[in-house]
Amino acid sequence: MEDDDLTRLLQQHASRHPASEGLRAKVRTQMTLQAAAQDRPPVRPRWRERFAALARIHPAFAGAGGLAAGIALTLAVMLIAPRLTPDGPVPDDLVAAHVRALQVGPLYEVASSDRHTVKPWFQGRLDYAPTVLDAPALRDQGFTLLGGRVQALQGRPTAVLAYQVRLHKIDLYQWPAERRSAPERLQRRGFNLVRWSDDAMQLWAVSDVDGAELERFAAAWRTAAAAH
Amino acid sequence: MTDARRFEATVLPLLDTAHNLARWLLRDAAAAEDAVQEAALRAFRYFGSLHANEDARPWFLGIVRNACFTALARERGRADVTLLDEDGWEQLEARSPGPGPDPLAALGARREQGLVDAALRQLTPPMREVIVLRELEGLDYRDIAHIAGIPIGTVMSRLSRARAQLKRQLSLAGLP
Numbered sequence: 001m002e003d004d005d006l007t008r009l010l011q012q013h014a015s016r017h018p019a020s021e022g023l024r025a026k027v028r029t030q031m032t033l034q035a036a037a038q039d040r041p042p043v044r045p046r047w048r049e050r051f052a053a054l055a056r057i058h059p060a061f062a063g064a065g066g067l068a069a070g071i072a073l074t075l076a077v078m079l080i081a082p083r084l085t086p087d088g089p090v091p092d093d094l095v096a097a098h099v100r101a102l103q104v105g106p107l108y109e110v111a112s113s114d115r116h117t118v119k120p121w122f123q124g125r126l127d128y129a130p131t132v133l134d135a136p137a138l139r140d141q142g143f144t145l146l147g148g149r150v151q152a153l154q155g156r157p158t159a160v161l162a163y164q165v166r167l168h169k170i171d172l173y174q175w176p177a178e179r180r181s182a183p184e185r186l187q188r189r190g191f192n193l194v195r196w197s198d199d200a201m202q203l204w205a206v207s208d209v210d211g212a213e214l215e216r217f218a219a220a221w222r223t224a225a226a227a228h
Numbered sequence: 229m230t231d232a233r234r235f236e237a238t239v240l241p242l243l244d245t246a247h248n249l250a251r252w253l254l255r256d257a258a259a260a261e262d263a264v265q266e267a268a269l270r271a272f273r274y275f276g277s278l279h280a281n282e283d284a285r286p287w288f289l290g291i292v293r294n295a296c297f298t299a300l301a302r303e304r305g306r307a308d309v310t311l312l313d314e315d316g317w318e319q320l321e322a323r324s325p326g327p328g329p330d331p332l333a334a335l336g337a338r339r340e341q342g343l344v345d346a347a348l349r350q351l352t353p354p355m356r357e358v359i360v361l362r363e364l365e366g367l368d369y370r371d372i373a374h375i376a377g378i379p380i381g382t383v384m385s386r387l388s389r390a391r392a393q394l395k396r397q398l399s400l401a402g403l404p
Contacts, residue, residue: 001395005404010363010394013344017251019243023261027243027268028236034272035232103273167262167299 029190030208033099091204095188097151098171098206101160107169108147108162118148122159125150128176130159131201135224142166143217163217170207170217177202183218185211194218198225235275238284239268245285245365246292252360253296253353263299267292286371293357293375300353340403347397355390358383 101107110121112134119132134145146162146169153173163170183196192211195204196218205221207214246267250260271291278287348356357376361367373380398404 001399001404003391006391006395006398007363009340009344009398009404010348010359013340014348014364015341015345016364017248017260019247019264020261023247023264024240024243026261026265027240030265030269031232031235031272034269102269167266 033189034103091186091188091193093153094171094173094193094204094206095191097153097160097173098191101149101151101162101171102169106149108160109149111147112145118145118161121148122150126157126159128159130161130174131225131228132161133221133224133228135228137224137227138163138220141216141220143170143220165209165213165217168207168209170205170209170214172221173204173206174201176200183215183222185215187211196222198222231275235272238278239271239288242285242288243268246289248364249289249357249360250292250296252348252356252364253293254299255349259299259303260296263295264292267295270295283371286367286374289361289367289371290375290377297353343398343401343403347394347401350397351390351393355386355393358386359390359394362387 110118112118118134119129122130122132130148132145132148138145142165144164146164149160149162150157151160151173152158156175159174161172161174163172177197178199179197180199181195181197183194186193186195191206191208192214193204193206194211194214194217195202197203203218203221205214205218207217209217243264246264247260250263250267251257254260254263267288271288274291278284348359351359354376358372361372361375362369367375369380369383372383376383378386
């Protein structure tokens with residue numbers, strides 16, 4: 001057989017694997033998210049500018065704008081506050097923080113697959129002691145602890161544990177909370193979030209793995225935490 | 229044009245080639261998609277390092293193959309496998325042989341495809357890499373050297389050894 005014969009055989013008969021539509025869509029979504037995270041437009045000043053512009057047209061608007069804003073704010077607080085307060089940072093902030101960590105890093109400031117180095121690292125950096133888990137039960141299910149970091153969320157330093165499953169990163173945010181709640185799954189901008197709380201901590205897992213897998217992570221983590 | 233637009237126009241058309249390479253290197257559909265996605269993310273982050281008149285194809289495929297070899301190393305549970313030379317790979321492959329040709333598929337209408345695919349799968353990843361890039365994707369030696377991070381001389385010797393192995397195997401199977 002000559003080289004040319006081989007080339008012909010390969011070109012005619014070898015399987016080709018073009019990218020699926022799903023993969024194309026995933027890459028495009030991922031790119032849009034990255035671009036959005038790089039230049040997020042400021043939201044709040046825009047409203048203020050609008051009211052200021054109205055007030056410039058006629059001073060009466062300043063009062064009307066203020067009144068409308070007051071009513072809107074009261075309504076918003078009444079509707080959202082009971083949900084918002086125990087949760088602290090809202091899901092959108094968590095996703096933005098997760099994307100920022102993936103994009104510019106650091107994903108973790110203390111690297112470890114050993115909780116004996118991660119847990120003490122948080123000392124003196126936070127006014128609470130986060131639960132750090134790297135249980136065999138987690139590792140056996142493919143969830144590896146990469147390390148931990150402290151990230152500001154709504155102006156408060158917050159404990160984050162970075163886990164990995166296959167090629168995907170899972171960020172686990174936690175802060176003190178008193179009530180206990182069962183896991184709940186949310187979705188924001190293509191990312192999955194699962195939140196739950198035990199008696200001491202409110203926990204949020206954020207990742208691009210699919211929702212079922214993130215719930216599996218949450219379940220494994222809760223079981224390991226209970227045995228901890 | 230914004231960076232995102234420029235990236236879209238440059239890299240998205242390369243996804244077919246990227247996925248074909250990843251799929252042949254990793255031999256697993258989910259792992260190949262993960263590797264391409266990871267490579268695309270990395271490429272987007274470092275898009276600024278691509279010069280305006282530089283060819284994006286070898287640049288991006290280089291990122292893809294690195295993601296694949298990292299995944300292969302992880303799959304084998306050892307971080308240092310990427311540093312292995314071909315002999316190292318051959319020993320590893322010998323310990324974990326891939327599936328041989330499926331006799332039933334070989335009997336059917338897609339006999340040639342089955343035989344050719346099986347022969348390709350039996351190559352070590354470094355040899356499969358140069359064969360896929362050269363014979364399936366039609367890249368020149370210079371680009372292949374750039375992508376695999378090896379000298380052109382090594383590309384040529386690797387190709388000729390891979391071709392010899394493929395010819396031997398396909399002739400035994402009665403092709404062409």
